[in-house]
Amino acid sequence: MTDTSAPRRARPRLSQARSALVHSTAVLDHTGQTRNLEIPAERALTLYLDKREIVTLMTLGAQPEWLALGYLCNQGLLSHASAVQSITVDWEVQAAAVTTHSPQAIPVSLAPRIVTSGCGQGSALDTLDTLLRQVRLPEAVLEQSTLATIVASVRQHDSLYKRCGSVHGCALFAGAQMQLYIEDVGRHNALDSIAGWMALHASTGAPAGGPWVLYTTGRLTSEMVTKAALMGVAIVVSRSGMTQMGLELARSLGLCAIGRATGTRFLCFSGAQRLVWQGLSAEH
Amino acid sequence: MTDTSAPRRARPRLSQARSALVHSTAVLDHTGQTRNLEIPAERALTLYLDKREIVTLMTLGAQPEWLALGYLCNQGLLSHASAVQSITVDWEVQAAAVTTHSPQAIPVSLAPRIVTSGCGQGSALDTLDTLLRQVRLPEAVLEQSTLATIVASVRQHDSLYKRCGSVHGCALFAGAQMQLYIEDVGRHNALDSIAGWMALHASTGAPAGGPWVLYTTGRLTSEMVTKAALMGVAIVVSRSGMTQMGLELARSLGLCAIGRATGTRFLCFSGAQRLVWQGLSAEH
Numbered sequence: 255m256t257d258t259s260a261p262r263r264a265r266p267r268l269s270q271a272r273s274a275l276v277h278s279t280a281v282l283d284h285t286g287q288t289r290n291l292e293i294p295a296e297r298a299l300t301l302y303l304d305k306r307e308i309v310t311l312m313t314l315g316a317q318p319e320w321l322a323l324g325y326l327c328n329q330g331l332l333s334h335a336s337a338v339q340s341i342t343v344d345w346e347v348q349a350a351a352v353t354t355h356s357p358q359a360i361p362v363s364l365a366p367r368i369v370t371s372g373c374g375q376g377s378a379l380d381t382l383d384t385l386l387r388q389v390r391l392p393e394a395v396l397e398q399s400t401l402a403t404i405v406a407s408v409r410q411h412d413s414l415y416k417r418c419g420s421v422h423g424c425a426l427f428a429g430a431q432m433q434l435y436i437e438d439v440g441r442h443n444a445l446d447s448i449a450g451w452m453a454l455h456a457s458t459g460a461p462a463g464g465p466w467v468l469y470t471t472g473r474l475t476s477e478m479v480t481k482a483a484l485m486g487v488a489i490v491v492s493r494s495g496m497t498q499m500g501l502e503l504a505r506s507l508g509l510c511a512i513g514r515a516t517g518t519r520f521l522c523f524s525g526a527q528r529l530v531w532q533g534l535s536a537e538h
Numbered sequence: 539m540t541d542t543s544a545p546r547r548a549r550p551r552l553s554q555a556r557s558a559l560v561h562s563t564a565v566l567d568h569t570g571q572t573r574n575l576e577i578p579a580e581r582a583l584t585l586y587l588d589k590r591e592i593v594t595l596m597t598l599g600a601q602p603e604w605l606a607l608g609y610l611c612n613q614g615l616l617s618h619a620s621a622v623q624s625i626t627v628d629w630e631v632q633a634a635a636v637t638t639h640s641p642q643a644i645p646v647s648l649a650p651r652i653v654t655s656g657c658g659q660g661s662a663l664d665t666l667d668t669l670l671r672q673v674r675l676p677e678a679v680l681e682q683s684t685l686a687t688i689v690a691s692v693r694q695h696d697s698l699y700k701r702c703g704s705v706h707g708c709a710l711f712a713g714a715q716m717q718l719y720i721e722d723v724g725r726h727n728a729l730d731s732i733a734g735w736m737a738l739h740a741s742t743g744a745p746a747g748g749p750w751v752l753y754t755t756g757r758l759t760s761e762m763v764t765k766a767a768l769m770g771v772a773i774v775v776s777r778s779g780m781t782q783m784g785l786e787l788a789r790s791l792g793l794c795a796i797g798r799a800t801g802t803r804f805l806c807f808s809g810a811q812r813l814v815w816q817g818l819s820a821e822h
Binding site (some may be wrong): 277279281282283284285286289291293294295296297298312398418419420439473475476494495496497498499500501513518519520521522523526529531533 | 561563565566567568569570573575577578579580581582596682702703704723757759760778779780781782783784785797802803804805806807810813815817
């Protein structure tokens with residue numbers, strides 16, 4: 255049996271590329287004095303799918319293999335991690351090479367030729383619209399006390415944000431249990447990295463500890479809602495607000511969107527039927 | 539003399555498309571009570587350059603004509619506003635039609651086929667790198683007291699952010715004088731709208747009131763620094779921080795990058811030679 259006839263469901267081989275997440279620099283403060291400061295690293299990562307260049311992402315670089323996989327999944331270029339043979343990230347050449355078992359099965363004609371940076375990444379809306387129409391979100395509900403635990407867990411998490419700011423964070427919970435917390439200079443990268451982790455690690459169906467819940471420090475825009483839905487997550491929580499298109503999309507999908515979540519306070523923008531109100535009093 | 543032989547330097551004809559900037563919605567708070575909330579509008583705007591589809595931007599829609607022009611300038615698809623005959627925005631069909639005097643002069647082959655959303659928009663880095671190598675920033679310097687006035691002006695400005703959050707703001711100053719303040723669901727849209735205004739209104743060379751200074755509520759990423767440089771602005775101010783690539787680019791360009799600006803406090807990340815320190819004491 256050769257490598258090429260390996261079982262389709264085998265887990266992809268992943269490199270373990272690591273790089274410094276903070277960059278030290280000297281700045282001048284308002285009194286003209288020099289201060290040493292840590293700022294988040296930011297580097298270009300060019301994704302190749304079966305040797306075809308897809309996109310260049312500007313990323314912190316914490317989990318580049320998950321990012322590469324999740325990006326391809328969330329853009330509709332991969333449907334399952336099992337299609338992938340290997341993901342090899344090499345920071346020397348700032349490249350992530352994703353190799354599939356069956357290159358011809360990849361709809362490369364859909365590849366969006368985009369190059370992105372900063373806090374957003376853009377997406378090929380037509381492709382995503384088609385995918386979204388096929389989404390059926392699970393029957394997840396969330397108790398108010400679990401939501402409060404989630405918000406408290408994020409607040410207590412030891413984050414790069416607390417150390418040097420200028421990053422967004424996303425966390426995935428199974429009920430009240432934090433599964434992973436990813437930070438990046440782009441909030442879409444953080445979310446895509448979680449999508450990559452889910453594609454690799456999550457069994458189909460609901461997790462044991464409770465429903466999947468996505469937490470993000472960023473606003474709930476249409477892209478964030480789209481990606482959550484594509485990841486099969488029916489409940490999203492943000493400490494920030496929501497835009498109009500994000501709201502309209504969440505309502506059309508029946509996705510539970512919680513914004514302005516701090517302490518035990520929050521606003522439920524959409525999908526209130528998924529929340530179990532327990533009459534908890536607000537912190538003051 | 540026909541329309542088509544009109545002088546090249548004539549100002550483009552612009553539509554005055556307007557639309558609601560806020561959207562009212564009912565949400566549930568943590569006690570289960572209904573609250574009426576205003577959230578920022580968000581709508582798709584597809585840009586056509588001489589009937590060629592370029593990009594779809596998700597925008598608040600405050601100044602769509604400036605946004606269309608500034609986007610094309612900042613992507614290197616237009617070099618001067620004088621090349622443009624008209625910009626017509628029609629919200630009914632969510633389109634901005636930009637018509638030039640000489641379509642053949644537009645390097646449409648450079649057009650990035652990107653579709654974007656949320657807070658970022660991406661850009662064609664190769665094209666921008668080429669443009670950046672031609673940038674020579676003006677000899678602008680800024681007094682510390684002027685910086686404090688700028689920060690205070692932004693704080694006092696009556697913004698949509700104060701009303702409903704979830705938007706980024708960008709302001710352009712000539713010295714201490716605010717020329718315009720633009721908000722958008724994407725901070726890149728806000729910056730591009732300012733670029734469009736500058737292309738239409740700004741004469742070449744330094745303004746009368748002092749150097750051009752760009753203020754942004756968002757982080758100073760590589761894209762923000764790139765666009766400021768392309769707009770000929772040598773001094774950028776943010777109330778947020780800076781990423782590593784933004785810092786490296788600012789230093790290579792000799793651009794003065796001020797972050798964490800609140801009250802009279804700030805950090806100068808780059809281009810300290812452009813700042814005139816005046817020993818102002820910090821607010822406590």
